[in-house]
Amino acid sequence: MAGVGIPARVNAKADSHEFSGVAYMSGLLVKEGEKWVVKASDDGHAKRAADRTVSINDETILIGFQSHNFYGGLIVAFRGDRG
Numbered sequence: 001m002a003g004v005g006i007p008a009r010v011n012a013k014a015d016s017h018e019f020s021g022v023a024y025m026s027g028l029l030v031k032e033g034e035k036w037v038v039k040a041s042d043d044g045h046a047k048r049a050a051d052r053t054v055s056i057n058d059e060t061i062l063i064g065f066q067s068h069n070f071y072g073g074l075i076v077a078f079r080g081d082r083g
Helices: 043-053
Strands: 017-024 061-068
Touching: none
Parallel strands: none
Antiparallel strands: 017 061
């Protein structure tokens, strides 16, 4: 209601936000030299094994988040249609 947003100055009005999904990406991004450890043809357990090799301080998590009232800042800079 106070127009607060992160990053600053992006909030158009008080509105709702929703998480669309969360994905643990760490294992998919592991490389040995120039080659990816997990391949598209691998079974699911290959990603889980690669997940276990990633230090907790180096993990990558993907979050889908919708904030339809956010309109400026990074959203404008990267030409996103909404926050």
